[in-house]
Amino acid sequence: MRIGFVGAGRMAQAIAKGFTSRGIIKSRNIWASDRAEKTLERISTELRINVTHDNREVVEHSDILVLSVKPQVMDTVLAELSDLTDPSKLVVSVAAGVTLDHLQSRLLPDSRVIRLMPNTPILANAGASVYCVGKATKPEDGPLIEALFKSVGTCDYLPENLMDAATGLSGSGPAFIFEAIDAMTSAGVQMGLPLSLAQRLVCQTVHGAGLLALQSGQSPAELRDAITSPGGTTIAGLSELEARGFRAALWQAVMTSAKRSAELG
Ligand code: NAD
Numbered sequence: 001m002r003i004g005f006v007g008a009g010r011m012a013q014a015i016a017k018g019f020t021s022r023g024i025i026k027s028r029n030i031w032a033s034d035r036a037e038k039t040l041e042r043i044s045t046e047l048r049i050n051v052t053h054d055n056r057e058v059v060e061h062s063d064i065l066v067l068s069v070k071p072q073v074m075d076t077v078l079a080e081l082s083d084l085t086d087p088s089k090l091v092v093s094v095a096a097g098v099t100l101d102h103l104q105s106r107l108l109p110d111s112r113v114i115r116l117m118p119n120t121p122i123l124a125n126a127g128a129s130v131y132c133v134g135k136a137t138k139p140e141d142g143p144l145i146e147a148l149f150k151s152v153g154t155c156d157y158l159p160e161n162l163m164d165a166a167t168g169l170s171g172s173g174p175a176f177i178f179e180a181i182d183a184m185t186s187a188g189v190q191m192g193l194p195l196s197l198a199q200r201l202v203c204q205t206v207h208g209a210g211l212l213a214l215q216s217g218q219s220p221a222e223l224r225d226a227i228t229s230p231g232g233t234t235i236a237g238l239s240e241l242e243a244r245g246f247r248a249a250l251w252q253a254v255m256t257s258a259k260r261s262a263e264l265g
Contacts, residue, residue, distance in 0.1 A: 001025060004062030006055045006077055007069030008034035008043055010120065011094055015066065016047055018122040018152035033058040059084040067093040071264040074098050078106035085111045090141055092116050096167050097264030100134045100160055112137045114145050117163060117171045127153030128170040132160040168258030176253055181206060
């Protein structure tokens with residue numbers, strides 16, 4: 001199987017690295033195009049994949065074509081490639097907000113199109129991806145993409161009307177968690193912990209809490225209550241989060257991110 005990326009930025013690199021490091025797709029079967037010369041030089045050296053300035057060349061070398069440019073650039077790219085994406089190719093857009101109808105209307109009518117929302121923890125084989133399928137896809141197309149992205153994390157089918165919600169939650173979500181990691185690390189440093197140790201303690205805590213929430217069968221509220229003693233240290237910290245609107249801020253961050261995704265479509 002040959003996979004091509006139009007737009008070789010952070011998301012494309014995360015997916016390419018994830019697939020090659022797991023041995024899912026060989027680097028010689030991966031093509032990527034970009035406008036930025038430096039990006040192409042770097043990924044050619046680091047990932048040993050094939051690179052070109054010519055987006056159309058990538059299409060010719062791909063069975064699966066991933067459109068990984070910013071939503072604002074998508075129409076330019078679609079116009080450039082519209083006559084090339086015949087039904088022999090599977091086209092996967094990872095762009096926030098850009099709908100299947102929009103993609104389909106700018107490609108050949110029978111083009112097989114999938115809309116996917118991955119996230120960068122794919123790099124650590126811990127991605128969370130969701131996808132929906134266009135009307136001209138074959139029955140095996142969705143399962144193929146699902147299997148590929150399950151090899152670097154989780155991948156779930158979603159009806160398209162929930163894709164923006166997932167974009168706010170898992171597409172942008174890593175940034176919200178990085179913000180929390182950074183803030184907690186700073187608190188540790190302020191109290192005298194060495195930076196690298198503080199960061200490692202916080203990252204391991206986030207990792208462990210996530211794993212426990214996934215594996216325990218208990219709700220996050222049950223897990224929180226289980227470590228919150230009356231009058232203890234944890235309730236003292238939780239009351240601070242409550243007073244400063246932590247839950248409301250996170251809740252609204254996800255909703256606003258999802259709204260922005262819908263606006264980009
Ligand atoms: P990025 O800016 O890192 O990468 C985009 C790349 O496209 C850049 O390298 C740019 O030079 C290139 N480009 C611009 N115009 C081009 C053109 N006409 N032809 C070819 N290449 C061109 O952005 P990113 O973070 O990788 O995001 C790419 C897409 O992935 C976006 O649509 C975004 O919504 C989606 N996405 C990103 C994330 C994330 O965490 N970064 C998560 C999920 C989805």
